[in-house]
Amino acid sequence: MNQEEIHQITVDAADEGERIDKYLAAREEEWSRMAVQSWIKEKRVLVNGKAVKGNYRLKQGDRVEVRVPPPEELSVDPEEIPLDVAYEDQDVIVVNKPRGMVVHPAPGNTTGTLVNALLAHCQDLSGIGGVIRPGIVHRIDKDTSGLIMAAKNDGAHQSLAAQLKEHSVDREYVALVHGNISHDLGTVDAPIGRDPRHRQRMAVEPKNGKPAVTHFEVIERFGNATLVRCRLETGRTHQIRVHMKHIGHPLVGDPVYSTTSKKYGIQGQALHAQVLGFDHPRTGERIRLEADLPEDMERLIRDFRSRSV
Structure with missing residues (x-):
């Protein structure tokens, strides 16, 4: 309880x-x-x-x-929703989440989530996250696609959570950002907290923010946009989106942090969790998984590439 x-x-x-x-x-x-x-x-x-x-x-x-006060618990029902499973065994399941899918239920949004799908797919999930977040060790935003892991038992959950806390989990994202990033490599080390002026947003908050570090490298330049690979050292809410905006390069299509409302034929921000690496909680073996970019993001990149020629 x-x-x-x-x-x-x-x-x-x-x-x-x-x-x-x-x-x-x-x-x-x-x-x-x-x-x-x-x-x-x-x-x-x-x-x-x-x-x-x-x-x-x-x-x-x-x-x-x-x-x-303790959170009010909601009941969550299993739903037969197709999952793109990248890895699964008796302890861990890793799913390539589609853009548009919410990770776990919340008031006003109790169906169609990854948790609903996992409850139908898996015999067991860890109970550490409670009724609303069974098995959920970390999250990615609704409109971010890519790899997310869940634990099938409490031992696996504790191991994976400890690895996240120790920053030993590899999490690499591919993002398309506005503007031409002039340097090939960079690190953003800037604390993130709730934006006091806009409660639904996060922001770089030097006084009240929590430590946040994002490493990035340029993959390709398109003149007015740049394709980058981002590696998370920490895992704050909206971290990549906030950090890239902070250095003047918000994500293309981002409905919250971008400076333009122009539509790009993509639902939300152009961000994909491509690589996930962790030590298996039972065997200690290093697991490294990679998920191809989704078609909508591939198409967006092709469009920017053709404009830059």
Whole structure:
């Protein structure tokens, strides 16, 4: 049974004067400002042991306690949805997820997800992720295609999660970005957090963001666009999309972070999780998998290539 989470925070000098609801909403990706405000009203947020209002201005050294209520569990039904399975054994399944498929259910979106499909395909999935995320070790965005792994038992889940935390999982993406990247190799080392101005977005947030590192190399240039390979060292929400925008090269087709609303005949951002490598949780053998680019992205690349000739 899920229990409430208790978070203890000591306010730094840099955050003095910040409203507590805005401050807390920016700290964690999963904490919306609306949720924080409801916790404050329910007296789940204490400052120096006392309940406060949402407009309370923080002081250096304030001790903030946040008691996050357990999530409301939804029931998830198996659905017979075809899966492109790249690898499967008694411990792990790796799927080449199509663009447009959500990884796990959420309120208002409880069917047609990868979890629904996995429940129908697999006899067992690990229970660590709870009812909503059985087997899910990591995520990729709805409109990003490519390789994603799930665990069939708790031991496999713990091993794969530990490898992700240690940054020993190989995750390489292919992305088509706007503009001509002049250098062949680069690294973006910039913390990512919830955008305080647009709650549905992430942004580079030097003060409240979490460490995020993306390495990239140029595959091909098309004059007004560049095809790049990105390797994740960390795995923050929307990391590649945010980092490429941060250096002035947002992803082609990105409905959230791109500077243009032009349609390119692709659903969402031109991003594909091409390579996934990990140590098998039972045998220790290194598994390395690669998924070809989907047809929509291949077509988009051909179009940009023909324009640049």
